[in-house]
Amino acid sequence: MNSREGYAMSRQKKSSGTLGSRDAKKELFDGFASVAKVMSSGRRAEIVDILAQGERPVDEISHEIRQSIANTSQHLQLLLRAGLLKSRRDGTRIYYSLSGSAVSRLWAAVRDVAVEHLAELEELATSYLGDRSSLTTMTRSELRERMDDGDLMLIDVRPEAEFRAGHIAGASSVTIKELETRLDQLPNDRLIVAYCRGPYCVYADNAVRILTRQGMKAARLEDGFPEWKEAGLPVEASNTHASGV
Amino acid sequence: MNSREGYAMSRQKKSSGTLGSRDAKKELFDGFASVAKVMSSGRRAEIVDILAQGERPVDEISHEIRQSIANTSQHLQLLLRAGLLKSRRDGTRIYYSLSGSAVSRLWAAVRDVAVEHLAELEELATSYLGDRSSLTTMTRSELRERMDDGDLMLIDVRPEAEFRAGHIAGASSVTIKELETRLDQLPNDRLIVAYCRGPYCVYADNAVRILTRQGMKAARLEDGFPEWKEAGLPVEASNTHASGV
DNA sequence: ACAGTATTCAAGTATTTACTTGAATAAGCC
């Protein structure tokens, strides 16, 4: 199932030219470009963003990106054949995951360029996330320091499956869906920091808005779980803290 | 000339949906993916690789990638409109350059994923670069140490225009075209380290082969100039050392 | 203003791509 047969090679003529030849150079760069090519679809970008949180089965991925199972499967096959994903079967279900941390770094690099150099990215982000200018944010280094002090509460607002797959060490799972029903379990006297899948995930923004509206002290971590992990900061898995502990 | 009008926005319907809506999320991720999309062509990947060495005019870029001026210009416009390049006019000539270091990092991330996860990348690389297994290589940290000791000679085998635009501090320019005519100017008793545009540039491999065939001690720097610079290591510009100095 | 050089734009062509729909395949359960 985890087929890794030559993606680019199967799509191009096999005459690869001689040492240093123009044709050989074209094919090498076409090979490099094939990685960017599979990332050139917004749907596949969503898939990589989701799998950066941990492995998921096809039906859950399909539901997250609001596409048919068949269409989702075709996107997954493209990512798999290009080498960005790996898969395993568990009974009738196929679970997909990223091939390695280089894929997370690629996805972060794509977003960085878009954020820094794509004029309309800010407008697109505001349309999806709302006006973020009034929301307090926190960097991962600030969070690291404050957590050592033990004077704040860190909440993971992603779906529980993603929390179980891996989360920031010391975080409690309070999914965005249940946040409003668990407000009485959250502290009023300490800062609450919410984090999500990445810098552009609406759950953390909404969590901060809800908490702030309730008069609580809240901030959004600028990074998601993958960025925190990539920075080598402490993570854990398969654990749900009772809130307030 | 440096037009930055909305690339993705001009290509999509303007209704951006409400806060957190599915449509708004699709458009945000389509925006991210548009960055990967312009990198999905092997020709544009070559252009970014060349411009990572410094700005170049259209006709030189066209010659490097062996495409017509018109086709090259269309690719440059796509990169420009997506925000990855900037341009300036000097008389009748237009010079293009990368918008910022985030673009170099994106290009490096694309190559990293290809190298680690694309099964046929090694074969494509071997077709273009030849069998590299017998060539000595050196990491940038090893080079940094050895250069402090002053016991080796570092040569830049890229075209001189790229050398002038920027090069590793202390390097001498010995382009691959003139290497064989300048062998008598190179030391026999010290290691010669050659570097190029990046990890997959054939000039450095060929330089090491030529030098080794002549009985000289030679190695290829694993990185190119952009990776060295990105690592914050010392660089200089607009300077040609006489070899042996 | 005209000619030359450099570059971009527009339209055509062949190829590729994203999604849909229906068929085919794989695994588990009885």
Place this chain on the structure above:
DNA sequence: GGCTTATTCAAGTAAATACTTGAATACTGT
């Protein structure tokens, strides 16, 4: 073996893309 569930494959459709060719535009020099 038959049925159910999950997933992938194949073909069609509409849209997008890479390159070519020729026209248009921008700048310089006289």
